[in-house]
């Protein structure tokens with residue numbers, strides 16, 4: 001019996017039979033995923049696998065052709081992003097996640113636009129308790145921050161709405177390997193430890209799995225494997241499969257995609 005079957009954590013976010021795209025042929029096919037409160041769940045896979053599309057489908061941006069999204073058991077399929085923010089889903093996109101030309105304080109303030117001034121101040125205080133490193137930077141323009149500090153500002157801005165679910169699209173995309181590890185360990189894992197349900201899309205598989213509880217591998221729009229993240233890292237054969245699908249030095253994911261195909265076959269055969 002896998003650890004998933006033992007997991008009694010209440011589900012915050014569920015994706016059931018999700019098929020989605022942009023109006024043409026579907027990009028993601030029949031995807032099932034679960035994220036419990038206090039859990040960090042990684043989605044890894046090669047470039048073009050459909051990771052961002054999956055997130056956009058959850059967030060009411062891409063077109064859902066079949067399946068549904070549930071937030072704490074309630075159907076929120078196709079609900080627009082702004083309404084999802086009010087319902088407790090925070091989204092940090094891969095790029096354009098902070099407002100250049102504004103100070104850190106102003107970025108956080110904009111994240112709390114739904115609330116009055118007093119409430120925004122209180123929420124900012126709470127966001128700064130999560131990321132105290134931002135406090136001395138409050139009056140800095142975001143374009144003068146380091147990459148890690150910018151990402152921290154982006155996440156803190158989303159925290160202003162006190163989300164129960166956080167969806168992060170490649171938070172380490174433009175960061176050095178060391179900084180990536182720092183962001184994943186000191187920011188992303190922290191969110192899970194605070195009780196948030198975190199859905200993390202990453203290409204840096206080993207670093208992502210190191211801070212995750214569970215991992216899904218997406219290849220050509222399909223979940224080809226899902227497993228306990230610690231188990232993946234510990235078992236050389238599984239580790240190799242996940243790495244093969246994501247190693248940035250590989251030719252654009254092809255080797256991984258092939259292996260993904262093999263995994264799928266063996267999973268199918270095992271069923």
Ligand SMILES: Nc1ncnc2c1ncn2[C@@H]1O[C@H](COP(=O)(O)OP(=O)(O)OP(=O)(O)O)[C@@H](O)[C@H]1O
Nearest residue numbers: 022027045046047048049050051052053054170203
């Ligand atoms: N707005 C769009 N309209 C049509 N097709 C799109 C659109 N955005 C992405 N696609 C296509 O969907 C497929 C999956 O892209 P997606 O961005 O979801 O992949 P990804 O796994 O996030 O890749 P990466 O790791 O490079 O970010 C690609 O073939 C891409 O060209």
Ligand SMILES: [Mg+2]
Nearest residue numbers: 051052053094
């Ligand atoms: Mg992407």
